Amino acid sequence: MERPGVLFARRLDEYGDAPALITPDGTVTYGELAARVEARARQLGGIRRLVLICGANDVETIATYLAALAAGHPVLLAPGDKAAGVDALIAAYRPDVVVRRDCSGRMAVEEVHAGSAHVLHPDLALLLSTSGSTGSPKLVRLSHSNVQSNAESIAEYLDIRSGDRAVTTLPMHYCYGLSVIHSHLLRGAALVLTSLSVADADFWELFRTHGGTNFAGVPYTFDLLDRVGFDALDLPGLRYVTQAGGRLAPDRVRKYAELGRRRGWEFFVMYGQTEATARMAYLPPELATTHPHTIGRAIPGGSFRIEAVTDAPEDIGELVYSGPNVMLGYAEGPEDLRLGDVLGGELRTGDLARCRRDGLYEVVGRRSRFAKVYGLRIDLALVESTLAEHGHRSCCVGGAEELIAAVESGGDLEGARQVAARAAGLPVGAVRVCAVDELPRTATGKPDYSAVTALARRPEPTQRACPDGRADADALRALYTEVLGCPNVTDDSSFVSLGGDSLSYVRMSLRLEQLLGYLPENWHTTRIRDFTPRRGRRRPSVETNVLLRAVAIVLIAGSHIHLFTLLGGAHVLLGVAGYNFARFHLSSAGRNERLRHTLVSVGRIAVPSMVWLGCVIALTGEYRITSAFLLNGILGPPGWTIEWRYWFVEAIVYILLAVVVLLCIPVVDRTERTYPFLFPMGLVAVGLLTRYGVIDIDDTRNRILTASVVFWFFALGWAAAKATTMWHRICVTAAIVATVPGFFFGDTRREIIVIGGLCLLVWLRSVRCPTVLSRVAGILASASLYIYVTHFQVYLPLRDDHPWPALVLSLLVGVLYWQVVTFVLQRDRRAALWSAGRRLLRWERPPIPTMSTPNTAR
Missing domain, CATH: 3.40.50.12780 (ANL, N-terminal domain)
Structure with missing residues (x-):
């Protein structure tokens, strides 16, 4: 046998x-x-x-x-x-x-x-x-x-x-x-x-x-x-x-x-x-x-x-x-x-x-009392009997994307929702509870399931709790509205689909973690309805790109103040900018939606920088007027001048505008979607043409600050975000290690900092650290652009006699400016930039929400 x-x-x-x-x-x-x-x-x-x-x-x-x-x-x-x-x-x-x-x-x-x-x-x-x-x-x-x-x-x-x-x-x-x-x-x-x-x-x-x-x-x-x-x-x-x-x-x-x-x-x-x-x-x-x-x-x-x-x-x-x-x-x-x-x-x-x-x-x-929700076969009788065991009289039906339970009012409706979700094996966000005075019945006294289905078409009368029971969906929608300044937030919205970018990412992550008690993985592409319950104790951590932004801005300010000489932070930030561009702007949305989101982000970088520089020029006359319009790299004088202090802001704006124009070409857009990793690696190769002088840049003294030359750092960060396999990461790492040495005129320490920062971006998604440190890093990362823009006017009077107070004050002023800009944008939720972007693309279709894979077989 x-x-x-x-x-x-x-x-x-x-x-x-x-x-x-x-x-x-x-x-x-x-x-x-x-x-x-x-x-x-x-x-x-x-x-x-x-x-x-x-x-x-x-x-x-x-x-x-x-x-x-x-x-x-x-x-x-x-x-x-x-x-x-x-x-x-x-x-x-x-x-x-x-x-x-x-x-x-x-x-x-x-x-x-x-x-x-x-x-x-x-x-x-x-x-x-x-x-x-x-x-x-x-x-x-x-x-x-x-x-x-x-x-x-x-x-x-x-x-x-x-x-x-x-x-x-x-x-x-x-x-x-x-x-x-x-x-x-x-x-x-x-x-x-x-x-x-x-x-x-x-x-x-x-x-x-x-x-x-x-x-x-x-x-x-x-x-x-x-x-x-x-x-x-x-x-x-x-x-x-x-x-x-x-x-x-x-x-x-x-x-x-x-x-x-x-x-x-x-x-x-x-x-x-x-x-x-x-x-x-x-x-x-x-x-x-x-x-x-x-x-x-x-x-x-x-x-x-x-x-x-x-x-x-x-x-x-x-x-x-x-x-x-x-x-x-x-x-x-x-x-x-x-x-x-x-x-x-x-x-x-x-x-x-x-x-x-x-x-x-x-x-x-169907004859039996089963339904399929997201492709998952649900025993509706089991759900009803489980609810009955917990004191809830109910009548359940299944839709294509949610389980609907009519529950007689007078009890804990949110508790009933949690029980039904557990019994059905569904995320809480896929269960809807409708409170009724009495369960609907047919003339023969049997449950009227068609009436329950009709109930589901009415506006939902109960609050929808976030899966961990600590915050309802109304609070989540309000949070997204507040941080992103977008009024049309639904349960199907995600951070990316609403136009979130690197400037709002850190602030949103801190607020979301405070609301939920933890920060879900890949939350930026997750719909509000799909946040899953917290499971067990999670060790606090900070995302690597956030930590790099915080450390880089401290290194930039400290080096300028001469507290230490650790240059390279700005070039690491270029890589981080490419990384975040790939995460937040290259979603599955259409070309027009991508364009609008990117233009809004460019505006959020350019406008606060231009306002600050315009005020400085009006009060001190220290810079040329071209700096106020971020045109020094195009119309400014040759050679090094103080206007080049803001090269980083100009480089980011120029690069983002160039990339968004490139992706507006239909064949280029299709190519990027088809080959999401090979496309940025191709851009790295193109960027190396100026890095190695194949396409010559006349001003050799400023070449490491020129947007067309440093573009390859942005492309490397983009490729790092799209590197999903071991070989992808090895390829990006090899490109970093092979191309950075020699770029900074023999400054080995600077090259090591840049190589190390970019490699961390490739290989390490997050770093475990104490909660206090993660919060501090989050604040500095959120304010990094504003610290960069304002710190020149803060530290110069104090650098020689009080360098440490100069550093602390530079960071504080940048954080304060960040808060002022945020407050101004929040006063009008649509904001001037948001409205300008919508007017520019008035004919475009509504944004398509970025969807996550359900936890169950759908």
């Missing part, structure tokens, strides 16, 4: 040196993966045990999962990003082994029982949540043959080949994402592991770099693809795209099928449930344009039938599926793990459907 285990997991070594898993750190071949699987299997032991694994798209997790499948250990696959859900599953099922990341981020195998505390059926291979929710005790029991047969069917109709490379877009613990892993490893194809969103330009750079041939998406994925201009991306290796996880509107199915036909790739629409391991039907690509409203035909080895339903039209009934991939049954507790097949290979899907004359099946509705 053959030992239990999933066949493809035991035969990985058959593909030898072919790539299996591709990561930013390197490639793991099938032979190497098989060795890791064998080592993990020995660690799991020879006694068959229940193994809980926290799913994640990384090498160690996948290797451990395959080891358990190969050795015959039943796997309970849990959502690795939801600690509360994992703890709930552990409490409910008492696994013998728990595999998850420890506090240091390392994979830890915790042996709870030396043997097994359970009676495990010989066929049991995998346990998956019925809804993907966090901690729901109801699990789907899948057998070894379920997993193997479904992987074979999917690989067959998709024609997966050994040369294929699928880039991961879905969580491993979601059956759709897991089926991508199974079917590709079955055929010896490769998986490119990443957690990047398809809305991130770096995802497509990764896709091209590693020769991606396919990716999977749920309906929400295609919303993001529309926003990033997927139809214009150059993806020469793309063979096919798959869609499942919820119904995609027929017109969009047709649109993507036609796009694929034009661009040489196929579009597969698929239908499935966790209870059938993953897939039950697929729509052949050649039929997608003519039959986009259908789910197609059964997968190889499977079949459908329509069972009559009372009160349904004659040709409509419940869709029933038969096949070797149908689950053994459900488990609602550890005692069910001993059960075998209780369904006989037949699954009632709960969907109402018809079989057309051409043999294709069309789903027309």
